[in-house]
Each structure stands twice: as C-alpha cells, then as structure tokens.
Amino acid sequence: MCSDALPSVVQAILDRRQRNPNLGLAEAEKFILDTIERRAPLRHSFEVVWSLFLARGLKITLKRAQLAPVFEMESSVSALVTMDMGARGQIIGGVDQKYWKTYANTDGLKSDMWLLAYEAARKGWWQGVSAAYAANHPLFGLLFNQNVFFYDEKRNVATTLAELLRLQHERRRLAHIFRNLPAYS
Numbered sequence: 614m615c616s617d618a619l620p621s622v623v624q625a626i627l628d629r630r631q632r633n634p635n636l637g638l639a640e641a642e643k644f645i646l647d648t649i650e651r652r653a654p655l656r657h658s659f660e661v662v663w664s665l666f667l668a669r670g671l672k673i674t675l676k677r678a679q680l681a682p683v684f685e686m687e688s689s690v691s692a693l694v695t696m697d698m699g700a701r702g703q704i705i706g707g708v709d710q711k712y713w714k715t716y717a718n719t720d721g722l723k724s725d726m727w728l729l730a731y732e733a734a735r736k737g738w739w740q741g742v743s744a745a746y747a748a749n750h751p752l753f754g755l756l757f758n759q760n761v762f763f764y765d766e767k768r769n770v771a772t773t774l775a776e777l778l779r780l781q782h783e784r785r786r787l788a789h790i791f792r793n794l795p796a797y798s
Contacts (some may be wrong), residue, residue: 614706617665627670642673653682658691669703677706684709689728690764697766698740710740717742722753731756732764 630636636782645664652660659682668675675698683695692713699708713729715721716738721730734747735757748757 617618619660619755623663623667626667630671639763641667641671642675644746645673645683646675646679649680649683653686653691656686656688658686658688659726661686662690663689664693665698669694669698669701670701673702674703674705677704681709685712687726689726689732692726692729693700693732693764696733696736697764699737700736700766714739714742717746719746719750722747728763732762735762736764736766 626641629698645668648664652664660798665683667673679737680695683691686692695704696708696710696713698704713726713733716726716730718730719731723729724730731747731753734742734744735745744757747753750757
C-alpha cells in the first residue's frame with residue numbers, strides 16, 4: 614500500500630467500525646501486524662504510528678512479542694502511542710521500555726527523543742522512573758508544572774465523517790469571509 618494513503622485508510626476503517634460495531638477485526642489486526650513486522654525494522658515510523666493508531670482506535674489487544682520491533686525504534690510518537698496502548702491494557706505482557714528508558718533523563722530532554730522523555734514523565738508512563746528530571750528541568754519544568762502536554766491520549770484519528778463535517782464547516786466559513794470581502798475594499 615502507498616504510505617500516503619495510510620491515514621485515509623485508517624480513517625475509513627475507524628469510521629466503518631463506528632457505524633458497524635460487529636465488523637470483524639481479524640483482517641485489521643493482520644494488516645496492523647504485517648505493517649509492524651515489515652516497517653518497524655526499517656524504522657518507518659510513519660507507517661508504524663498509523664498502524665498503532667488503528668489498533669488503539671479499534672481497541673485491538675496485541676502481544677508484547679508482536680511489538681518487539683517497535684520497542685527498538687527511535688521514534689517518540691511510536692513510543693508514546695505504544696505506551697498509551699499499554700496504559701489502556703491493549704498490550705498483553707506490557708510495554709518493553711528498556712530501550713526507551715535510556716531517554717528518561719535530562720539528556721533525553723536534549724535529544725531527538727525529547728518528546729518521549731517529556732511526555733512519558735508527564736503522564737507517569739515510565740515504570741520505576743521518577744518524573745523529577747522533567748519537573749525540575751529549567752525549561753521543561755515550566756511546561757511540566759503548568760500541565761502542558763503535546764500527546765493527548767483522549768484523542769484518536771478523526772473519523773471520515775468528522776473530517777468531512779470539519780471541512781464543510783471550513784468551506785462555509787471561507788465562503789462567508791470572501792462573500793464579505795468587497796465590503797472591506
């Protein structure tokens with residue numbers, strides 16, 4: 614599948630599942646696992662993240678061993694979605710944080726994995742690691758203590774219908790603006 618189509622495919626599947634809760638999940642789970650198996654070792658985080666969002670949105674439970682290649686990826690977003698799934702009980706055997714924990718410190722906040730280092734501390738997702746390194750950091754501590762977050766675990770991919778309604782509203786808004794434009798000349 615063309616990677617560019619993946620967000621639309623995920624939206625369509627989630628939309629269809631929302632309209633038909635009895636829709637089987639076996640094919641979706643196979644797609645998710647195949648994508649992870651093929652793309653995670655290549656560090657293709659775009660495809661992995663969308664697969665994880667699909668699993669999360671469909672409430673599919675995966676086994677720790679099935680996600681082994683994801684646990685070795687240097688991708689904050691892949692890590693955060695995986696940790697979110699773990700917090701929701703969607704990973705049998707839990708999340709393997711061994712590699713990612715190497716970023717659970719002030720050096721991690723200065724690295725390409727700063728988002729993981731900050732968000733996992735902010736959300737309390739590190740197992741056995743104090744969040745003090747983020748809470749007491751001169752820059753991130755300000756954000757931390759104001760409850761600023763970048764990853765919202767309460768949200769998932771917008772369904773196709775929600776996206777269409779948003780676009781329709783945006784078109785109406787723009788039409789209204791341009792309709793009144795001559796009044797401002």
